Amino acid sequence: MTAGQLRPETLPEDTRRILEGIEEGRRGALARAITWIENGDPRAAPLLDFLQPRTGQAWRTGITGPPGAGKSTLVDGLTRYWSEQGRKTALLAVDPSSPFSGGALLGDRVRLDRALEQTDVFVRSMANRGSLGGLALATGAAADLLDAFGFEEIVLETVGVGQAEVDIAAAADVTVVVLTPASGDGVQAMKAGLMEVGDVFVVNKADEGGAERLAAELEQMLALRQAQREPDEGPDRQLVPENPRILVASAREGRGIEALAGAIEETRREGMASGRVPALREQRALMRVRRLLAEGLRAAIWENRRLRRGVRKALARGEGPDAFARRLLQAIFNRLDPDEPEEPA
Amino acid sequence: MNAAAPIRVLIGKPGLDGHDRGAKVVAAALRDRGMEVIYTGLHRTPEQIVDAAEQEDVQVIGLSILSGSHMELLPRVRELLVERGLDHVLLIAGGIIPLEDARVLEEQGYARVFGPGTPTAEIVAFIEDHVRSRPRP
Ligand SMILES: Nc1nc2c(ncn2[C@@H]2O[C@H](COP(=O)(O)OP(=O)(O)O)[C@@H](O)[C@H]2O)c(=O)[nH]1
C-alpha cells in the first residue's frame, strides 16, 4: 500500500487521536508516539506510515564521544544557539540501561540548563534497553517522528563506546565527535572507531589545558588517514567524511558553540554540493531496511510453522537441508525489489 | 502492549534548594528495580518539570523539596498537570514537608507525600503498587 492510499479513518481510535495530536503540534501526542516506538507497540507502525511523507525536512546531527566528555553540556549550548536562531530544535539523548536491573538513570537533562530555561527545545531521553539493534531502529523511527512533527534541527546524543551506539550518531547528516585532553581520549577515539565517523571533532574542556595538543594530534591522525585513502573506495566512498574539521571548545564556559554550529553548517553545505548528504540519507534508509529485514527474517525463521512443513517435504523428496536452504534464499533474493519483474532463478 | 516495558519516572527538584542527594538516592533505587528514571537536575520551575514529564511521557513524577517553599511549588505542579491533561501521572513528593502540609497536598491530588527518612524500598513498593492501575490514556 502506498502513502497516497492511507486513510486516517482506517486507524483504530487511539492511533488516530495521536496522529491528530501530532498534526495539531501537540507535544504530548508526539511523546506518546515515541513511547510506542520504544515499547515495540504495534500502534507505532501505521503512525510512521502516515507521517513518512512529511519527513525529510529536518537536519540530523549526531553527537558522540566518551562518557563525561561534555556532550550534553555542548548540546545545551548548541540547541540553545539554534533555538535563538529561530530553528525548531529537538534532542534525543540515548544512555545505556543497567545490565543488571534493566533500569536506567537518564541524566542528560541535568546539563540542559540554558536550553531548558530560555527556549522550548524538545528533549527525549531514551535508554538502550539492552538491545542495540533495536535501539538503532527505535532512534531512527523517533527521529522520523520529530522530523514529521516539524523540528528543523534534531540532535542525537549517544555515548561513543559501543559500535552500535556510535552507528546511531554516525547515521546522522553530520556527526560530531567530542573528546577531551584528559584521560587518553585520542587513543579511545581510535579504538572506538570514532576517527572514521567524525565530520567535526570538538576538543572540549579547553579551559583545563592541553586542548591544543590533542587538536594537533587529531590533525595528524586525520591527515595520515586522508593520505592513506585509496583513490577509489567504491560506491561507499561518498559516505566517508570528506573534510573533517577540528575545533577547540569549552562547553562549560560556552566557548566554541558558534564555531561548532558554523562547522556543522559548512559540512552540510559541502555535503549538499557533493551529493554526500543525499547518499547518506539513502544509506540510512538502506540500513533501516536491512535491520528490519533481519528482525523480520529472524522472527520468521524461528516461528514459522510453514518452514517445518517445507523441510519435511524437502526431506521426503530427497532434498537435503543445505539444498533446501539454498533454494529458499534464492526465492527471497528474487524478491528483494518487489516492484521489478521476477528474475529467472 | 508490551507488558515488560520499564516504568518511566521523572525525579524533579523544584525550587531553589541545592541539595539533591536524597533525590539521587531514590533515583538509583528505582533504577535498580528496573525503572527508567529521568533526573531533571536542580532548580527547575513547575513549568519545566511538567514540560519534561510531558516530553518524556513518564508514568510517575517524584518531587524532592527541602527549601520550605513546597506549598507554593507543589500545588502548581499538580495544577499544570491537570491543565495539560496529564492527570494520569502518579504524583508523589518527599523531602522536608510537615505532616499537615502533606495531608493538604494529598487532598489536592498527590498520591503520597513521603516524610523525611522514608526507606527507599517503601517508595519503590508504592510506585510498583500504584502505577499499574493508572495506564497511560
Ligand atoms: N572543565 C570543563 N568541564 C566540562 C566542560 N564541559 C562539560 N564539563 C563537565 O564534564 C562533566 C560531564 O559533562 P556532560 O556534559 O554530562 O558529559 P557527557 O557524558 O559527555 O554528556 C560535567 O561535570 C560537566 O560540567 C568544559 O568545557 N570544561
Ligand SMILES: [Mg+2]
Ligand atoms: Mg550526556
